Amino acid sequence: MTKPQNYYIYILVLISVIALVSFLSSPYFKIHxxxxxxxxxxxxxxxxKSIEQYRGxxxxxxxxHEVxxxxxxxxxxxxxxxxxxxxxxxxINxxxxxxxARININGKYFTFTSRGYILEKGSLNARLDVPEIKGMKFNYTDDRVLFGPSLEKIVQALEEIDIDTRARIRLINKSQDRLIAYIGHNYRVYLGSSDKVIYKLKILESILYKIDEENLKVDYIDLSIVRKPVIRLKK
Incomplete structure (x- = not known):
């Protein structure tokens, strides 16, 4: 190959590279x-909020990886x-x-997952409505809530019901080995002992759907005996 031919090839390659770089750096490839x-x-x-800077x-x-x-x-x-x-x-997926659920630690609410991972500290209102848990033993680290036996059962039970049902339970309180759930500020649900609490909350989930469908005015619900649920209506 002669020198003039080499020269023309180099020029052609250079022009191609410049054209490619210009194309790749054009507004056509800016993130919109x-x-x-x-x-x-x-x-x-x-x-x-954390990634809008990449637009443009x-x-x-x-x-x-940085994103x-x-x-x-x-x-x-x-x-x-x-x-x-x-x-x-x-x-982005x-x-x-x-x-x-959430618990009160020294006057601050800690919102956590079913594995105890702490999502929020000190916020009165979580991003999603969840029940507050009272009267059950636990420990905690900087990023985890460590469940005691009773709290472990409640966590397992809450995990079995859907998000909408959980959002309606304002509080689950344990006192003298008896559990009471509070549906908003409207009425109580007597759950009795923590025995079969998973089944009790599943039954409660079904009952709440029925209450909504029939627009019932409830005084209280008693699920202490799993096989004999009681729904007391207001007079």
Missing amino acids: SIKINSLSVLSETEVR VNIWLVDT RERLLVDRYIKNAIVRKELPDTLN IQEHIPL
Whole structure:
């Protein structure tokens, strides 16, 4: 190959590289859309706060690992999968920690998951309505609630009912080995001992649906005896 031919090849390669770099750095590849999927507790607005800075950045310059790490700062985010979708989109799938209940520690509310992972400290209102638990033994570390035997049973029972039912239970209190649940500020549910409490809360879940369907005015519910649930209506 002659020198003039080599020269033309070098020029052609250089022009191609310049054209490619110009194309890849063009506004065509600036991020215009950030899609956030699979949220049930957090709002899109909350999630976007930590990653909105990537809007308008060239998609080739965005480190998806860095985006993920920024998202995981929020204790409610258990995992995040960040994908680039050419030419201008970040697609993010979020896996959340789901709050289960809360306890009062030295005057501060601690909201935690079914595994005891603490999501919020000191907040009066959790991001999702959950029951407050009283009268049961526990310990705690900086990021975990360590359940005593009674609390462990209640946690297992709450995990078996749906989020909407949990949200309606304002408080579960244990006093003298007897459990009482409070449905909002409306009425009490007498649960008796912690024996078969999983079944009792499942029964309560069904009863609450029936109460809503028939618009019943309830005085109290007694589930102390699993096989003989009592619903006392207001006169």
